[in-house]
Amino acid sequence: xxxxxxxxxxxxxxxxxxxxxxxxxxxxxxxxxxxxxxxxxxxxxxxxxxxxxxxxxxxxxxxxxxxxxxxxxxxxxxxxxxxxxxxxxxxxxxxxxxxxxxxxxxxxxxxxxxxxxxxxxxxxxxxxxxxxxxxxxxxxxxxxxxxxxxxxxxxxxxxxxxxxxxxxxxxxxxxxxxxxxxxxxxxxxxxxxxxxxxxxxxxxxxxxxxxxxxxxxxxxxxxxxxxxxxxxxxxxxxxxxxxxxxxxxxxxxxxxxxxxxxxxxxxxxxxxxxxxxxxxxxxxxxxx
Numbered sequence: 486x487x488x489x490x491x492x493x494x495x496x497x498x499x500x501x502x503x504x505x506x507x508x509x510x511x512x513x514x515x516x517x518x519x520x521x522x523x524x525x526x527x528x529x530x531x532x533x534x535x536x537x538x539x540x541x542x543x544x545x546x547x548x549x550x551x552x553x554x555x556x557x558x559x560x561x562x563x564x565x566x567x568x569x570x571x572x573x574x575x576x577x578x579x580x581x582x583x584x585x586x587x588x589x590x591x592x593x594x595x596x597x598x599x600x601x602x603x604x605x606x607x608x609x610x611x612x613x614x615x616x617x618x619x620x621x622x623x624x625x626x627x628x629x630x631x632x633x634x635x636x637x638x639x640x641x642x643x644x645x646x647x648x649x650x651x652x653x654x655x656x657x658x659x660x661x662x663x664x665x666x667x668x669x670x671x672x673x674x675x676x677x678x679x680x681x682x683x684x685x686x687x688x689x690x691x692x693x694x695x696x697x698x699x700x701x702x703x704x705x706x707x708x709x710x711x712x713x714x715x716x717x718x719x720x721x722x723x724x725x726x727x728x729x730x731x732x733x734x735x736x737x738x739x740x741x742x743x744x745x746x747x748x749x750x751x752x753x754x755x756x757x758x759x760x761x762x763x764x765x766x767x768x769x770x771x772x773x
Contacts, residue, residue: 533549572592619752621637635719637705649682663676690707743766
């Protein structure tokens, strides 16, 4: 009798343990998604990078990060990760009330098996990037050329009026072009722009005698940044066109710099060519 009771209790205990184990295993499981990137740059303090997998056409966040110096490992729902067809990397506000991805998408790639190769094609196709600039200072003139054209840079071909010559893609929402001249203390902005046949919205460094031409650019006479001396002689300096997230809380150029050139000694009507800088475009991989 005692033996029978012992076996009965053992059976009940085994059944209870089995049920408990079933309960423990009934929840969703997670798997790792490993992200590696080359060419990303740190963001300003108000923004973070965020990864997304696309599952049945809908974005699912994989998590956020700010450290671009090492690989990131995300813990993601296994079923969703296995069903993902694409990975996207975006730039998001650090405090973000919107659960959807922002317009500022940096990298994208489709899964092939357990990995995806990422590139910046979601920003634009820069494979044919080209353009030129000229040295001229129209904003301090009241009549004839006053002979100090080496203090300004404008993007296009000189003429009456100057004409745009960029070979660059139209950027999607969330992005803008920005011009830069490398000064004695770092890059100096010439302003942001999205069209090539209009002046940009920035003229803080220019004089006020005349408006600038209908192309992006800047004269460097007023309000010199810390560490710089104006008027700034642009000759021999590096000139850069970058692609910037909008909005942008970092004063430095972003990682994507499709055009880089060096200003020569000659002022307008001479032009100076940009060279394609495709090596600056960020790339990456994800593995599930």
